[in-house]
Amino acid sequence: MTRSGEPVGRDYSLTGERAALAVSLGLADGEWYRPPIDPDRLRELMTRRNGPAIRDTALWILLLAVAGALAFVALGSWWVIPAFAVYGALYGGAADPRWHENGHGTAFKTRWPNDVVYMVASFMLLREPTLWRWSHVRHHSDTIIVGRDPEISFPRPFRFGSVLPNYLNLVSGPQMLTRMVKHAAGTIDEDTREFVPEEEFPRVIREARVFVLILAAVVVWCIAIGSIVPLLFIGLPSFYGVWMVWFFAITQHAGLNEDVLDHRFSTRTVYMNPVFRFLYLNMNYHLEHHLFPSVPYHALPKLHEEVKQYLPPPKTSVRAAYKEIVLALRMQRNDPDWEIPGREVPDSASFRLTATTISSSSLAMSTAVAAGLETLTDLGPVNSVLPGQVKRIDIDGRTYALFRTRRDIYALSDGLCTHGRGHLAEGHLDDCEIECPKHNGRFNVLTGAAVRRPAKVPLATYRIEVVDGRLFVALPANSGSVSDAAS
Numbered sequence: 437m438t439r440s441g442e443p444v445g446r447d448y449s450l451t452g453e454r455a456a457l458a459v460s461l462g463l464a465d466g467e468w469y470r471p472p473i474d475p476d477r478l479r480e481l482m483t484r485r486n487g488p489a490i491r492d493t494a495l496w497i498l499l500l501a502v503a504g505a506l507a508f509v510a511l512g513s514w515w516v517i518p519a520f521a522v523y524g525a526l527y528g529g530a531a532d533p534r535w536h537e538n539g540h541g542t543a544f545k546t547r548w549p550n551d552v553v554y555m556v557a558s559f560m561l562l563r564e565p566t567l568w569r570w571s572h573v574r575h576h577s578d579t580i581i582v583g584r585d586p587e588i589s590f591p592r593p594f595r596f597g598s599v600l601p602n603y604l605n606l607v608s609g610p611q612m613l614t615r616m617v618k619h620a621a622g623t624i625d626e627d628t629r630e631f632v633p634e635e636e637f638p639r640v641i642r643e644a645r646v647f648v649l650i651l652a653a654v655v656v657w658c659i660a661i662g663s664i665v666p667l668l669f670i671g672l673p674s675f676y677g678v679w680m681v682w683f684f685a686i687t688q689h690a691g692l693n694e695d696v697l698d699h700r701f702s703t704r705t706v707y708m709n710p711v712f713r714f715l716y717l718n719m720n721y722h723l724e725h726h727l728f729p730s731v732p733y734h735a736l737p738k739l740h741e742e743v744k745q746y747l748p749p750p751k752t753s754v755r756a757a758y759k760e761i762v763l764a765l766r767m768q769r770n771d772p773d774w775e776i777p778g779r780e781v782p783d784s785a786s787f788r789l790t791a792t793t794i795s796s797s798s799l800a801m802s803t804a805v806a807a808g809l810e811t812l813t814d815l816g817p818v819n820s821v822l823p824g825q826v827k828r829i830d831i832d833g834r835t836y837a838l839f840r841t842r843r844d845i846y847a848l849s850d851g852l853c854t855h856g857r858g859h860l861a862e863g864h865l866d867d868c869e870i871e872c873p874k875h876n877g878r879f880n881v882l883t884g885a886a887v888r889r890p891a892k893v894p895l896a897t898y899r900i901e902v903v904d905g906r907l908f909v910a911l912p913a914n915s916g917s918v919s920d921a922a923s
């Protein structure tokens with residue numbers, strides 16, 4: 437307690453005591469619970485499609501254009517208020533889930549539209565694209581871990597004064613703008629240094645300069661014509677429209693447990709009506725999204741059906757979610773350690789992640805036929821992995837991923853992502869690229885090259901040979917004993 441009787445706030449900074457504590461307790465980059473799911477079904481759900489994203493993005497842009505046109509026509513009348521309210525919500529609010537989904541690279545099957553929408557939405561939200569990409573990577577690695585997660589929006593104890601002004605971006609907005617200006621001037625702040633790799637700093641600076649230039653041009657335009665109207669369309673909606681971000685985002689984690697390596701305790705799924713689900717791009721299935729971030733937004737309702745028996749019951753409406761959140765925030769205002777009672781989380785002890793795994797019994801033991809430094813290890817018949825699939829294999833205690841592309845090219849790589857040790861066999865294979873299930877980084881499975889951030893370090897790959905309908909891999913001579921991957 438403070439002298440005034442207020443409970444002491446937790447230290448949410450990324451460089452403070454709680455950050456060190458989280459590391460020492462093994463909460464940083466920890467192993468998280470994932471419910472069992474049939475690997476083939478998961479693969480199906482992870483399939484990318486352009487259709488839904490084209491439809492939903494086009495509709496969003498159309499609504500934005502119509503609301504903008506109405507606002508323009510209504511200038512000078514009272515109708516301008518509702519028109520700008522709608523425009524602002526679509527600009528500063530509905531941009532958030534678009535930013536999020538395209539940032540994951542899961543909205544479109546084709547990569548470039550993801551990048552374009554991500555950039556545009558980042559500007560609309562005043563979020564520096566590279567900085568926020570890394571921030572979100574950390575949010576997924578260390579969800580609601582105090583001192584590690586830079587995206588904890590409802591710190592304990594809850595203070596109305598520090599959160600409510602953010603419904604108009606009055607606290608975060610100026611902070612983001614200040615940081616952006618600093619970055620544009622070439623100064624990288626401490627928090628950014630904490631989670632953005634140094635080699636990304638030039639890109640952070642470049643992007644900040646472009647965003648600052650655009651905003652400055654709009655201000656100059658306003659001054660030149662003696663009117664605030666241009667800013668009402670570009671810039672200010674990032675403030676007056678942000679309430680919609682919070683309207684939805686509060687349902688994600690607010691009031692739930694901190695410092696638990698199980699998203700079921702820290703993340704909430706809420707059933708919402710179709711209009712909300714369009715605006716929010718199905719992020720109401722937030723728990724499922726955290727469990728399987730490689731599943732695109734349009735497949736989340738189906739994913740929910742697959743795994744819901746392992747998850748706490750979802751909130752049945754926004755109203756029900758708000759009821760729980762308001763109670764939790766009120767209680768945590770006086771007692772930061774208060775937790776929501778009666779949250780039913782099915783026991784996870786009997787479940788374990790079931791990646792597509794080859795057991796020792798399904799494989800012949802290694803065949804040391806090669807001379808010199810390499811042995812050929814028998815990985816089984818060619819049809820042990822189907823076209824477009826990836827399979828985990830453990831050999832001598834080391835994990836590999838065996839790929840078969842849709843064009844029947846076989847490849848083997850190390851099985852753990854070079855970024856944060858995500859199991860690549862649980863990822864989405866898109867032609868010759870494997871997408872890591874943890875943060876959506878990508879590798880070319882033939883060359884091992886890291887082709888999408890946050891993955892940067894190449895993956896080790898191994899030569900596959902097909903002999904008499906069986907797959908063999910050349911491995912260093914001391915490898916080759918295939919062990920049970922599930923043990």
Ligand code: FES
Pocket residue numbers: 853854855856857858872873874875876877878889890891
């Ligand atoms: S673990 Fe981060 S991209 Fe793979």
